[in-house]
Amino acid sequence: MLICKVIGDIVSTVKNTEFTGKKILIVQPLDLEGRTSGEAFLALDSVQAGAGDRVLVMKEGGSARIVFNNNKIPVQAVITAIVDGVDMDHKANR
Numbered sequence: 340m341l342i343c344k345v346i347g348d349i350v351s352t353v354k355n356t357e358f359t360g361k362k363i364l365i366v367q368p369l370d371l372e373g374r375t376s377g378e379a380f381l382a383l384d385s386v387q388a389g390a391g392d393r394v395l396v397m398k399e400g401g402s403a404r405i406v407f408n409n410n411k412i413p414v415q416a417v418i419t420a421i422v423d424g425v426d427m428d429h430k431a432n433r
Contacts, residue, residue: 341396342369342422345388346379357412364388364418366396371427382416383407395420 343366351363362384370376373393380398385406388394396418397403403417404410 340419341398342371342425343367343382343394343396343418344369345390345392345394345418347390349381355413357409358383361407362387366394366416366418368396369393371425373425380416382418383412383414384418386418386421388418388421393422394418395422 345364346367347365349363349365351358363381364384365379366382367375367379368377382394382396382398383403386394396416397406398416400415403414404412406417406419407414
C-alpha cells in the first residue's frame with residue numbers, strides 16, 4: 340500500500356463498462372514525510388476522494404478487484420481510504 344495525494348481526475352465519455360459510475364483519479368505517491376516520491380499514476384476511487392486528499396492506495400490488481408467484488412474489472416490500483424493523519428515514532432526509525 341502507498342500513501343498518495345490526489346492531484347487530478349480523468350474524464351472519459353467512452354470507457355470500459357466495468358468503470359461505469361466509478362471515478363478514476365490521478366494520484367502522486369508520497370514518502371512518510373509527505374514529500375513527492377515516484378511517478379503519478381491512475382487509481383480507481385472507492386471512498387469518494389477528491390483533489391488534494393491524502394489517500395491510501397492498494398496497487399495490486401487482484402486485491403484491487405476484491406474491493407469492488409468484481410473479477411472482470413480491469414484495475415491495478417484502487418483508493419481504499421482517505422488519510423486523516425500519519426503519526427510516527429521517529430526514534431524507532433533510527
